[in-house]
Amino acid sequence: MQPNESLHLSVDCVLFGYDDDGLKVLLINQKKDTYVHENGQPMSQLPGDLILIEEGLDEAAERVLFELTQVNGVYLKQFHAYGDPNRVKEHKDRAWLRSVRTQPDQRVITVGYLGLVSLHDHDPQPASFAGGVNWVDVNEVGPLAFDHNAILNGAIEALQTQLESHHISFELLPKKFTLSQLQALYETVLDKKFDKRNFRKNVKKMSHVVPLDEKQQGVMHKPAQLFSFNPDQIEHD
Amino acid sequence: MQPNESLHLSVDCVLFGYDDDGLKVLLINQKKDTYVHENGQPMSQLPGDLILIEEGLDEAAERVLFELTQVNGVYLKQFHAYGDPNRVKEHKDRAWLRSVRTQPDQRVITVGYLGLVSLHDHDPQPASFAGGVNWVDVNEVGPLAFDHNAILNGAIEALQTQLESHHISFELLPKKFTLSQLQALYETVLDKKFDKRNFRKNVKKMSHVVPLDEKQQGVMHKPAQLFSFNPDQIEHD
DNA sequence: GAATAAAAGTGTAATTTCAACACTTAGTGT
DNA sequence: ACACTAAGTGTTGAAATTACACTTTTATTC
Numbered sequence: 399m400q401p402n403e404s405l406h407l408s409v410d411c412v413l414f415g416y417d418d419d420g421l422k423v424l425l426i427n428q429k430k431d432t433y434v435h436e437n438g439q440p441m442s443q444l445p446g447d448l449i450l451i452e453e454g455l456d457e458a459a460e461r462v463l464f465e466l467t468q469v470n471g472v473y474l475k476q477f478h479a480y481g482d483p484n485r486v487k488e489h490k491d492r493a494w495l496r497s498v499r500t501q502p503d504q505r506v507i508t509v510g511y512l513g514l515v516s517l518h519d520h521d522p523q524p525a526s527f528a529g530g531v532n533w534v535d536v537n538e539v540g541p542l543a544f545d546h547n548a549i550l551n552g553a554i555e556a557l558q559t560q561l562e563s564h565h566i567s568f569e570l571l572p573k574k575f576t577l578s579q580l581q582a583l584y585e586t587v588l589d590k591k592f593d594k595r596n597f598r599k600n601v602k603k604m605s606h607v608v609p610l611d612e613k614q615q616g617v618m619h620k621p622a623q624l625f626s627f628n629p630d631q632i633e634h635d
Numbered sequence: 636m637q638p639n640e641s642l643h644l645s646v647d648c649v650l651f652g653y654d655d656d657g658l659k660v661l662l663i664n665q666k667k668d669t670y671v672h673e674n675g676q677p678m679s680q681l682p683g684d685l686i687l688i689e690e691g692l693d694e695a696a697e698r699v700l701f702e703l704t705q706v707n708g709v710y711l712k713q714f715h716a717y718g719d720p721n722r723v724k725e726h727k728d729r730a731w732l733r734s735v736r737t738q739p740d741q742r743v744i745t746v747g748y749l750g751l752v753s754l755h756d757h758d759p760q761p762a763s764f765a766g767g768v769n770w771v772d773v774n775e776v777g778p779l780a781f782d783h784n785a786i787l788n789g790a791i792e793a794l795q796t797q798l799e800s801h802h803i804s805f806e807l808l809p810k811k812f813t814l815s816q817l818q819a820l821y822e823t824v825l826d827k828k829f830d831k832r833n834f835r836k837n838v839k840k841m842s843h844v845v846p847l848d849e850k851q852q853g854v855m856h857k858p859a860q861l862f863s864f865n866p867d868q869i870e871h872d
Numbered sequence: 873g874a875a876t877a878a879a880a881g882t883g884t885a886a887t888t889t890c891a892a893c894a895c896t897t898a899g900t901g902t
Numbered sequence: 903a904c905a906c907t908a909a910g911t912g913t914t915g916a917a918a919t920t921a922c923a924c925t926t927t928t929a930t931t932c
Contacts, residue, residue, distance in 0.1 A: 404641045405688065407718075407744055451642065451742065455718035479716045479746050481644075481692035505688065507644055509716050578880075595882070596920070613928095619878040620927035815909075832911070833891065850899095856907035857898040 406501075408508040409459045410446030410546065411474070412553035413467065415533050416570035417517035418579070421586050422533035423550065424467065424522075425542070433494035435541065440530070441494070443543035444550065446508060459511040466531065467522035473514040473569040477556040478549075481507040485545045494543075510549045512556050518572035561587050565606065568627045574610060576622035577601060606630075643738070645745040646696045647683030647783065648711070649790035650704065652770050653807035654754035655816070658823050659770035660787065661704065661759075662779070670731035672778065677767070678731070680780035681787065683745060696748040703768065704759035710751040710806040714793040715786075718744040722782045731780075747786045749793050755809035798824050802843060805864045813851060813859035814838060843867075 413424040427440040435441060445466045449458040459474050486495060486506050495502040515522055517533070539550060560566055567583055581597050584590075601607050606628045614621035650661040664677040671677055682703045686695040696711050723732060723743050732739040752759055754770070773791065778784065797803055804820055818834050821827075838844050843865050851858035 405644060407642060407644065449718075452720050454720055455716060455744070476716060479692060479713060481686075481746070483689055483691055507692070509718070576880085593921070594880090595922085598881080599919095614880095616929085617879080618929045620880045622880055813909085830891070830893085831909090832893085835910080836890095851909095853900090854908080855900045857900095857909045859909055 406504050406506040408446050408448045410444045410508050411511045411513050413513035415515045415517040421536045425534050427530040441543050444546045469522040477512045478552050479509045512553045514569035574624040643741050643743040645683050645685045647681045647745050648700050648748045648750050650750035652752045652754040658773045662771050664767040678780050681783045706759040714749045715789050716746045749790045751806035811861040
């Protein structure tokens with residue numbers, strides 16, 4: 399029972415991307431064929447990395463995110479720390495850890511970050527230095543490395559709670575969006591249907607959602623009014 | 636820019652205690668007279684400690700809390716991680732750190748825990764191995780060591796948000812309580828007045844608040860009905 | 873250029889929730 | 903029995919929420 403002479407701290411980013419076909423999460427696969435499921439499928443994981451010795455937590459999360467997606471300046475907030483002493487000691491993860499870490503037996507505590515991007519506007523170009531990098535529909539995520547499924551679930555819960563209270567929906571939408579898109583986003587994230595007319599009544603009350611002098615173009619139906627949001631009026635807390 | 640070869644991880648507990656004269660937080664003073672404010676007053680801090688190498692985060696928080704208060708089994712939840720690289724590098728904290736730590740220059744990341752105790756029922760007996768241990772009214776807390784004022788503020792915010800959504804009020808009240816006590820608790824924590832009749836209407840809707848066959852005794856006025864809560868019906872999430 | 877297809881956009885009535893407000897009751901102490 | 907103190911209790915108007923269906927605007931097809 400020594401105090402922690404040497405343990406490692408990492409950040410793991412749960413980066414959600416949204417577009418018209420749903421809510422995705424960014425996962426990476428390792429190239430190493432030592433890191434596979436029993437059926438030979440490559441093991442996926444959340445993008446994460448050890449923090450540098452002089453680096454703050456938020457800073458580390460930004461760096462990791464930038465290294466993997468070239469995306470800068472997105473919404474990124476800590477949501478939970480995961481510190482089970484055995485979280486990186488499962489058999490399935492050992493071989494890979496031994497192949498990439500200088501101290502594979504080291505305990506690692508990780509801080510989970512929730513990130514949000516619109517897949518409409520900036521299409522993040524995942525730097526694939528690691529192996530494959532994929533956007534996976536949140537409902538189709540299989541078993542992940544380490545405790546990453548638990549971290550992902552934590553992030554989904556955090557996203558659901560924060561969506562309404564923290565005005566973060568706009569991080570997931572294009573700069574100009576229609577009210578139907580906004581509604582679809584709410585329905586996807588909260589897994590719940592809304593009444594169109596009532597939904598729009600509520601939006602009218604939100605002073606940070608502003609109508610533009612512009613309409614949708616090239617659609618085979620009545621073009622929708624475009625909206626934008628006024629960043630000045632958003633309270634992120 | 637090396638990965639974190641050796642950094643330290645601690646937990647800091649913001650333990651709130653409640654009784655009829657308000658909301659208190661548990662603070663410790665150091666004996667060392669090297670650790671004082673400029674006016675000579677002893678520096679106070681939140682109870683916290685480095686985690687042990689084989690110990691989970693929740694486990695560490697429980698241990699620290701037990702070591703300082705002999706209290707077991709209270710509500711204790713992680714609320715935020717603090718990882719500024721300079722959070723333990725301020726001048727005011729250096730002398731003391733040098734006197735108690737083998738590696739005083741080591742970076743320390745800390746995970747903040749929110750704890751709740753009723754000062755009515757179990758009167759925690761602070762083990763004063765450190766120096767003084769005091770319950771301080773949350774409105775009378777002066778400057779604390781490190782970034783502990785920020786951590787305390789984070790905990791107060793977390794408490795306020797969670798009070799209504801997470802059904803945690805009961806952790807702060809005696810096992811048997813009156814509706815006036817419950818209301819006073821809400822008013823203290825949320826810093827906001829409630830209408831007595833409306834408040835009681837709301838409580839009636841809470842299935843986890845159950846009336847007992849028992850009344851207050853020895854009071855100089857109409858004795859209040861006592862209530863208890865049914866732990867089975869509480870969803871902590 | 874008339875007909876069709878597809879989603880956008882819009883109002884009202886019924887219900888529920890919320891907010892404001894003041895007097896009576898049950899016990900203790902003198 | 904009288905005084906004191908906090909407990910306990912209902913009603914009304916305002917506001918918010920829910921449920922619900924038809925018309926409009928564009929692009930495409932014939």
